[in-house]
Amino acid sequence: MAAELRQLGLEVRLQPVAVTHWIRGAETATLVEYPGMVPGTTQKIVLTALGGSSSTPPDGLTADVVTVNTFDELTALGRDKVAGKIVLFNELFDKQKAAAGLAFAAYGETVRYRGAGAKAAADLGAVAALVRSVGSIDYRLPHTGFSFPAGIPAGAVTAEDADLIVHLASQGKVRMHLTLTPQKLPDETGYNVIADLKGVEHPEQIVLVSGHLDSWDLGTGAIDDGAGVVIAMETAEILQRLHLRPARTLRVIAWMDEETGGAGSKAYSTEYSADFAHHIAAIESDAGAAHPLGFDVKAAPAAIDALRPVQAVLQSIGATVFQPSTYPPGADIAAMSDAGVPAFGVMQDGRTYFNYHHSAADTLDKIVPSELRENAAAMAVLAYALTNMKDPLPR
Ligand SMILES: [Zn+2]
Incomplete structure (x- = not known):
């Protein structure tokens, strides 16, 4: 992850996280x-x-x-x-x-x-x-x-x-x-991968896109949540390839330890919670890689109104649903969401997700490349809008 993101021209840091070491x-x-x-x-x-x-x-x-x-x-x-x-x-x-x-x-x-x-x-x-x-x-x-x-x-x-x-x-x-x-062994050190594409006007303001890096051991974790990590990484790649300079900083995060307690998101909150006021929005993809329908949104109603132009852009791939949510739309961005940061979860077509979820059948063949591309496009369109809209979303 770190090497790929560096190659895309992002500033990368690895944030250490103590993770549970449990083996089957x-x-x-x-x-x-x-x-x-x-x-x-x-x-x-x-x-x-x-x-x-x-x-x-x-x-x-x-x-x-x-x-x-x-x-x-x-x-x-x-x-x-x-x-x-x-x-x-x-x-x-x-x-x-x-x-x-x-x-x-x-x-x-x-x-x-x-x-x-x-x-x-x-x-x-x-x-x-x-x-x-x-x-x-x-x-x-x-x-x-x-x-x-x-x-x-x-x-x-x-x-x-x-x-x-x-x-x-x-x-x-x-x-x-x-x-x-199974055996419980002493904790190990894992890492959140945090990669910034610096904003040209407001580098201190962050638009966060993310998925989680850990997965269950029975399969390879392609849909949960390799896809989410790739979708977030692709968001940065799309901006770079199209030479779109974000006004605010686009921050890509591959979270560690979503599955066994959220140590990665806790470590991030511990270090960055004082800066959540500068986190303009947070997006997570953690529901597979099937066709995106839009986003689950935990934000002020006025924030959804402000995103109407984004819905219009996403019309061509059918990702226009901006569904208000009463709970944080992503485990890793929940703390930020609870602190008032507008939060978005990519809403994938979930009809087959739990056929494979956490089983030996969670492997890459379950991912349809064209649908994965739609997800990356949906996240990139929303993220770019959030980095470049004149005013941050109302809270
Ligand atoms: Zn997951």
Whole structure:
């Protein structure tokens, strides 16, 4: 990143960030007792460890499985029925919502079980927690992601395996042998890559474009969020190639550690929060690389009015939606947004995003080059307008 951005003529610095060092180990599970089991057989369960998971003993643990759909159901079971068990959260991902364009709403409904399920189960004495994978298509593929460390092993089973376990558990006792041996090692140093294309009139005023550099380990992180990093980098390249000199500074950031706690954005806030008044706007792309529809916007209504000419320019690629948002449209720019900096998230067509998200299938072949170019164009048009409009956006 740093070398590419230097080659584009930007001033680059690497901001050190202490990051969690968690590595995946063995991850296997089998049902060793269940209704209708043929003697001498077992049933393989496909799963993966969640980031932040603790380890089972090296040769695994064996316990009864209890299944719930919601936190309320877990609470209703109480400690008596949960202690010593493996809890499976089976909250369904709403595929119809995703297909209708509300994929992130569907994600929001289910991802809280991935994030907080292990803690809720551990609080009632569970020995491990599993979630149904948070994803919108069923190819017996587990989807990983962050789980708040709860001191117990935490994993995601595939949708098919969740269905099987729930079906069997409705008929009687289900026992699982579970082996998850991830390790938490001492923190490492990673970096935010911060690259400035200096403004010619107001170099102290910043328009920030960004994506995040870290990704989950199962795939290669092409859609989450290699694409976002490339879109931000392309924004600088487009301005340079077209010899457009920004009046304000265009700052490209590749954030470190979006996925496991946001240490990168915290480090940036720690160093630059006193300067947020000079941050004219912040843009992040963290929803893949599919066709852009426009932007989610957290800004004063008058700011959206001021951007009507930008919508007109984006008409030709169909990226004209400027949708007011009540929450920050990007995890890494959330602190800035909360401090009043107008914030924009590229709104990609998310219908297939969660098919691949955080799974082994998040690889470069999922990215359509023409759509990636549309995203870069959309971010570049908005960013250039923000760097060169006469007055900064109203706050
Ligand atoms: Zn992401």
